[in-house]
Amino acid sequence: xxxxxxxxxxxxxxxxxxxxxxxxxxxxxxxxxxxxxxxxxxxxxxxxxxxxxxxxxxxxxxxxxxxxxxxxxxxxxxxxxxxxxxxxxxxxxxxxxxxxxxxxxxxxxxxxxxxxxxxxxxxxxxxxxxxxxxxxxxxxxxxxxxxxxxxxxxxxxxxxxxxxxxxxxxxxxxxxxxxxxxxxxxxxxxxxxxxxxxxxxxxxxxxxxxxxxxxxxxxxxxxxxxxxxxxxxxxxxxxxxxxxxxxxxxxxxxxxxxxxxxxxxxxxxxxxxxxxxxxxxxxxxxxxxxxxxxxxxxxxxxxxxxxxxxxxxxxxxxxxxxxxxxxxxxxxxxxxxxxxxxxxxxxxxxxxxxxxxxxxxxxxxxxxxxxxxxxxxxxxxxxxxxxxxxxxxxxxxxxxxxxxxxxxxxxxxxxxxxxxxxxxxxxxxxxxxxxxxxxxxxxxxxxxxxxxxxxxxxxxxxxxxxxxxxxxxxxxxxxxxxxxxxxxxxxxxxxxxxxxxxxxxxxxxxxxxxxxxxxxxxxxxxxxxxxxxxxxxxxxxxxxxxxxxxxxxxxxxxxxxxxxx
RNA sequence: CGGGGUGUAGCUCAGUUUGGCUAGAGCGCAUGGUUUGGGACCAUGAGGCCCCCAGUUCAAAUCUGGGCACCCCGACCA
Numbered sequence: 001x002x003x004x005x006x007x008x009x010x011x012x013x014x015x016x017x018x019x020x021x022x023x024x025x026x027x028x029x030x031x032x033x034x035x036x037x038x039x040x041x042x043x044x045x046x047x048x049x050x051x052x053x054x055x056x057x058x059x060x061x062x063x064x065x066x067x068x069x070x071x072x073x074x075x076x077x078x079x080x081x082x083x084x085x086x087x088x089x090x091x092x093x094x095x096x097x098x099x100x101x102x103x104x105x106x107x108x109x110x111x112x113x114x115x116x117x118x119x120x121x122x123x124x125x126x127x128x129x130x131x132x133x134x135x136x137x138x139x140x141x142x143x144x145x146x147x148x149x150x151x152x153x154x155x156x157x158x159x160x161x162x163x164x165x166x167x168x169x170x171x172x173x174x175x176x177x178x179x180x181x182x183x184x185x186x187x188x189x190x191x192x193x194x195x196x197x198x199x200x201x202x203x204x205x206x207x208x209x210x211x212x213x214x215x216x217x218x219x220x221x222x223x224x225x226x227x228x229x230x231x232x233x234x235x236x237x238x239x240x241x242x243x244x245x246x247x248x249x250x251x252x253x254x255x256x257x258x259x260x261x262x263x264x265x266x267x268x269x270x271x272x273x274x275x276x277x278x279x280x281x282x283x284x285x286x287x288x289x290x291x292x293x294x295x296x297x298x299x300x301x302x303x304x305x306x307x308x309x310x311x312x313x314x315x316x317x318x319x320x321x322x323x324x325x326x327x328x329x330x331x332x333x334x335x336x337x338x339x340x341x342x343x344x345x346x347x348x349x350x351x352x353x354x355x356x357x358x359x360x361x362x363x364x365x366x367x368x369x370x371x372x373x374x375x376x377x378x379x380x381x382x383x384x385x386x387x388x389x390x391x392x393x394x395x396x397x398x399x400x401x402x403x404x405x406x407x408x409x410x411x412x413x414x415x416x417x418x419x420x421x422x423x424x425x426x427x428x429x430x431x432x433x434x435x436x437x438x439x440x441x442x443x444x445x446x447x448x449x450x451x452x453x454x455x456x457x458x459x460x461x462x463x464x465x466x467x468x469x470x471x472x473x474x475x476x477x478x479x480x481x482x483x484x485x486x487x488x489x490x491x492x493x494x495x496x497x498x499x500x501x502x503x504x505x506x507x508x509x510x511x512x513x514x515x516x517x518x519x520x521x522x523x524x525x526x527x528x529x530x531x532x533x534x535x536x537x538x539x540x541x542x543x544x545x546x547x548x549x550x551x552x553x554x555x556x557x558x559x560x561x562x563x564x565x
Numbered sequence: 566c567g568g569g570g571u572g573u574a575g576c577u578c579a580g581u582u583u584g585g586c587u588a589g590a591g592c593g594c595a596u597g598g599u600u601u602g603g604g605a606c607c608a609u610g611a612g613g614c615c616c617c618c619a620g621u622u623c624a625a626a627u628c629u630g631g632g633c634a635c636c637c638c639g640a641c642c643a
């Protein structure tokens with residue numbers, strides 16, 4: 001490709017709306033253009049990268065036994081009503097009506113469609129296992145698109161679905177995919193961390209996210225440097241710090257605590273650490289007010305709470321709802337309460353003689369102990385794991401990082417096959433639901449993550465396997481006939497050797513060409529100038545390196561080919 | 566949905582507080598010339614629905630009301 005012909009223009013300054021590095025560089029390199037919030041056009045350079053990533057993904061999916069197919073974006077809403085996921089997705093689902101007023105949606109994912117397809121074709125255990133995938137556009141009306149290609153409303157995703165006869169089969173498929181994912185990200189030049197993840201309302205037991213560690217990541221990841229435990233903070237377990245030991249249980253006692261509202265104030269007022277207090281937090285779970293109690297030094301993890309309650313939707317209660325339930329915010333506790341659902345974190349039984357609210361404005365109780373002084377309806381781990389807590393496996397303090405989720409694998413179990421009647425006959429002639437898994441990779445997000453991970457202050461540094469071109473020839477002196485002739489010949493020779501080459505044949509100064517080359521981040525830069533022509537050499541520099549190598553012109557093609565090995 | 570912010574040339578931004586002549590700068594773009602190893606220089610030029618609608622006024626980029634879009638934080642995100 002000739003730079004003089006390439007569609008897209010580089011920018012010296014990044015548009016003001018871009019904040020994350022990948023977003024800025026994609027805009028400055030002229031690779032993407034925003035059409036609406038979370039909706040982008042990809043210009044030729046970006047499209048080449050996306051196709052390369054897709055191809056790597058495709059090869060690995062095929063190698064793992066996957067079969068590629070293609071399903072529609074446009075889907076009848078009825079299918080979603082059958083599984084109840086129209087409600088689960090809620091506003092995130094783009095819906096529309098056709099001319100006959102039939103309701104449709106733009107697929108945010110394809111479980112419904114593929115299960116509908118598979119149930120018509122799979123009859124017997126002999127038809128299993130099956131691994132089917134597509135690389136397809138998805139639509140999700142995200143509440144807040146952000147970070148350029150990091151979080152968008154229309155995006156390309158590879159989604160593979162596994163169909164097995166039983167849990168053991170699912171485990172095999174799951175491990176195959178985990179291994180394939182590792183290879184994919186490795187081939188794309190991206191170090192990733194597989195972390196335990198929340199599987200959501202639908203998912204089964206196991207789920208892993210593949211995280212690219214980057215400061216711009218949206219996810220908090222906790223990991224243990226000793227045993228390798230790693231989990232999304234949404235789901236991580238941890239050993240909490242121990243509160244001061246208590247010799248014996250003391251009698252419950254009321255104390256006046258004028259204008260004490262927060263845990264910090266209470267701890268200060270009573271001169272005890274927050275870990276000797278219990279805090280009350282009020283949530284609304286699927287419309288029902290829930291009273292949540294947790295040790296004062298810990299935070300509630302809403303996702304764990306949601307899972308513990310088996311709720312579709314959990315949110316903090318507002319002031320009104322709290323008042324109407326007769327609760328005293330700032331002085332609430334489960335002591336003496338019974339007409340409301342009470343949930344507690346396991347931490348309330350680690351420690352003793354807690355300070356809690358008296359359910360009376362201006363008063364608290366000291367020496368509250370579970371279960372002596374109060375009961376709960378549900379006790380579970382609903383605490384947010386934090387950096388510094390102990391690793392649940394080996395007790396080492398957990399470390400934290402930010403991560404970009406580029407892949408996610410789930411064990412779905414039989415949720416969809418049961419809802420939609422996807423069954424098979426066992427060798428014994430028994431009808432059973434198919435056991436499913438699903439496995440996604442965001443192609444565009446992977447591109448963005450690759451930039452987040454591979455750049456310097458001059459621009460992008462593409463990992464070679466996904467670079468839009470491998471070689472970038474800078475012809476310095478576009479009006480100098482020997483230089484032009486030499487650059488053109490080099491360009492032809494590289495191309496006819498099957499190499500992907502970008503030729504900067506523009507009438508621009510050396511500075512402009514070098515800066516653009518650094519910005520675009522092609523792995524190897526080849527300089528042809530009056531000097532190199534006079535010496536019969538070409539100057540070859542790796543994007544990551546500082547110093548170039550001089551290579552005799554006649555050896556250039558061989559040298560360059562060897563670079564790619 | 567809550568909080569904050571921004572909409573003026575392709576990009577970055579001034580001008581809006583205190584209404585007033587033909588709306589500006591830098592970069593980019595076009596043409597010509599001089600340059601050519603890290604974003605060169607000179608000259609000339611093109612380019613504007615000042616986000617939209619309504620209002621106030623002799624007069625609105627500027628004031629008022631309403632709307633829209635985009636960005637950031639949070640909520641949310643099988």
